[in-house]
Structure formats: structure tokens, C-alpha cells
Amino acid sequence: MATGRRFIRRTFIPITIASIFALLLVSCSDSQAPQASDALAPDSAAPDTATSTAAEFSSGDATNKTNANATNTTLAGTIIFFLSSQENSNSPTIVTTWAVSPNGGEPQRIVNNTGNPAKSTNFNLSPDCSRLLFHKLPSSRTSGGPMPLMIMNTDGTGQVQILGELTDISKWLPDGNSIVYGKIVREGSAAERPMAVTRTDTSGAVLGSWSIPGQVQKIAMSPDGTRIAAQRLAPGSSINIIYIMDLASGVMTELLPGMNSDMKEPTWSPDSRKLAFVASSKQTAEIWSVDLQTREPTVIWRTDPPGSDAGIPEGGLAWSPDGAALAFVLAPSSMMGNVSSMQLLVVGSDGADPRSVAEVPGWADIMTWCNCAKIPEAIAAP
Numbered sequence: 001m002a003t004g005r006r007f008i009r010r011t012f013i014p015i016t017i018a019s020i021f022a023l024l025l026v027s028c029s030d031s032q033a034p035q036a037s038d039a040l041a042p043d044s045a046a047p048d049t050a051t052s053t054a055a056e057f058s059s060g061d062a063t064n065k066t067n068a069n070a071t072n073t074t075l076a077g078t079i080i081f082f083l084s085s086q087e088n089s090n091s092p093t094i095v096t097t098w099a100v101s102p103n104g105g106e107p108q109r110i111v112n113n114t115g116n117p118a119k120s121t122n123f124n125l126s127p128d129c130s131r132l133l134f135h136k137l138p139s140s141r142t143s144g145g146p147m148p149l150m151i152m153n154t155d156g157t158g159q160v161q162i163l164g165e166l167t168d169i170s171k172w173l174p175d176g177n178s179i180v181y182g183k184i185v186r187e188g189s190a191a192e193r194p195m196a197v198t199r200t201d202t203s204g205a206v207l208g209s210w211s212i213p214g215q216v217q218k219i220a221m222s223p224d225g226t227r228i229a230a231q232r233l234a235p236g237s238s239i240n241i242i243y244i245m246d247l248a249s250g251v252m253t254e255l256l257p258g259m260n261s262d263m264k265e266p267t268w269s270p271d272s273r274k275l276a277f278v279a280s281s282k283q284t285a286e287i288w289s290v291d292l293q294t295r296e297p298t299v300i301w302r303t304d305p306p307g308s309d310a311g312i313p314e315g316g317l318a319w320s321p322d323g324a325a326l327a328f329v330l331a332p333s334s335m336m337g338n339v340s341s342m343q344l345l346v347v348g349s350d351g352a353d354p355r356s357v358a359e360v361p362g363w364a365d366i367m368t369w370c371n372c373a374k375i376p377e378a379i380a381a382p
Helices: 002-009 017-021 049-056
Strands: 078-088 091-100 108-112 120-125 131-136 149-153 162-163 169-172 176-182 195-201 206-214 217-221 227-234 238-244 252-254 262-268 275-282 286-291 296-302 312-319 327-332 341-348 355-361 363-371
Touching: 078 149, 078 355, 091 120, 091 355, 120 169, 120 363, 131 169, 162 176, 162 195, 169 217, 176 217, 176 227, 195 217, 195 275, 227 262, 238 275, 262 312, 275 312, 286 327, 296 327, 296 341, 327 363, 341 363
Parallel strands: 238 262, 312 363
Antiparallel strands: 078 091, 078 363, 091 108, 120 131, 131 149, 149 162, 169 176, 176 195, 195 206, 217 227, 227 238, 238 252, 262 275, 275 286, 286 296, 312 327, 327 341, 341 355
8 A cells, every 4th residue: 555655755764865765754514523433342253355455454352432512622723834845847846834723724835845945844833933943955966065054033043953863753742842853773684773862952952862772763752741653663573563662761662462453543532641653554554642541542433434545644744732622634644756745634633523624736745733823924944
């Protein structure tokens, strides 16, 4: 399925312009939550042909919650931000930053990075929409050079260098006063390469550092700063597994032991109590949420029917600031080559009211869902 193709787009090896731009990429009427595949419950009867492939998902039990009396979440005053990667035969990959209201409407481009060559990439907007985190690109693509991690105000002032080199992952934390970045330690065998994770304040002063073992593909720090969710490749496999590291003790625990699906895009709820992720098999893709106190999983969205061309969740997830909804983007199931557009959707955190918000250009990666009174003015790419 699309997992392999998407992994190639996200490769961390900064060899080409396209691979540099893909480094980061870190969201109807009232309806019931999607029904879980019968195979998700180990004691259930054998599923019919239409759902039999979902047996690859898990040996555990997922609960689907229905909220018949749920009311729509008030989403006014919040904005969803995403990155768009667009390619053509006449120029390198162009990455731009867009914003859209979760209530729908036309997406608006707020960072235009169409310079040739582009001067910066991997944009990430702060939670209050006032500052931009980005990587500055070398002036020459052929001779190379440093690609420092920078912060600046959205009016172009106050540039600060956080790190003098390229990172594999970099993102604002919800407090708006610190960031987290990760760098894969490219020494030894690929199976043993850890990710060095660092938290800094906005001046670049280090607040903490940790080493996450294994073939780490993506990390997400909890908003309360106590845990890291790590998406890692299972040994000798192309399947991703999610682990949780307690930062005080360094102990790592598997999120859902025995689950056989490909688990990607770990995303913390604003209160750090839940973790959402995408689970996929050959025919089915689902979005799950796990209560980290009870370890009770809930399926809140799924491809319906299994094996259909309805689309595959790609490009990350984002919780609404109040934790009542999730945003995600759907890539075409049969995508080949360049993708001209994707669908941005919002669903209640209990699975209620799934709806399409907008069609977004190019290959979209959700960046953040912020408390912003209005969409910011256009920002000149630094």
C-alpha cells in the first residue's frame, strides 16, 4: 500500500532538495463512531470476506465509542496549519505554508517559498502564531553547507539560531517557549542507530537531552514534557511500532503489545492523557486513540469499506487545542507519482461528526492546530 511510497518521501537522508523538504513531515451530519473490525476483538466470530483482512491489525481489543448526544465542538478562534510540497519538471520541490479554518473555507497561503533556489524550509508556526521555526538552506546546492535551525518573529525580525546543523525532526512544544528536535545518530548498523532528542528554550539553551534506541522514524514529546512517544521500525521488519519513554526513568514501554498493524504518526492530546496514531494493514487504515492511564484503545475513524479507494491518512495528525477533535489529511489510495491535492478532514475525538474541511494543494503535512483569532498575514520566507 502507500506506506512504502510515503516512507520514501519522508526519508531522513538529506541528499536531494526533495528529501530535505520531506524531513519533518509534524491534526456531514452527526454520525456514530466507526465500527471496529470484528477481528479486533479476539473472542469474536470469524469476520466475513469484506473485513477479513483486518485480522492483521491486532490481537487486542479496541473499543468504539458512540456519542449519540454529542454536540459539535466550537472551533471558532482556531486555525489548522499545514505544509504543502509541490513538484514539477521545471523546478525543485516547493514547500509552502497554508492555513485554513476547521469550519471550512478556502485555504490561504501564508508563507510563500517560491524562490529559486529556496532559502529556507521545514517551517513550523508557534502555538500563538507569532514565531516561525525553520531550517535555513545553504546558498549553493552543489557545494553544500550548514543548514541551521532558526527561530524568527513572523514579521521577519528577531532571528535566533537554535542549532547550527540539520535536524531530522523539529517542532514547537505547546507552551510556546520551547522546542524539541531530534537527530539520528548515523553510526554503526542501521538497526542500532538511536535518535538524539533535545529540548531547548527559544534562545537555544538546552533544557534536556535523551537518546531513543532503535530505528526511530518519528518522535513526539508530551505537552507536559514528561514522556516521548517514539515510532520505531520493528527489528527486521517494515512495520512501525510505537513506544512510550518516561523521561525521568528512561524506561520504554510498548504502547499496545501484540498489535500487528503498521503504527505511525504518534500525536499527543493537549492534556497529555491520550495518544492518537494511524494504524494500517494491506486493506484498511484506521485512526486510533489510546487512553494512557487505562491503555484502552478507541478506533475513531476507519477506511470504509475496507479496501476501498476512499483514501489513506497520511501527513500527520493534529489535536484541536481543546482536545475535542482531530485533523488529518487523506492521500489517494492509488497514488502514483506526483499528488496534486489531498483532503483535509476533522473528526471528533470520540469518532463523532467526521467531515471534510477543505481540498488542499500538493502533498500536505499537518503542522499544528493553533488558537488564533484569525489567519495570519502573509509571511515572507526567511
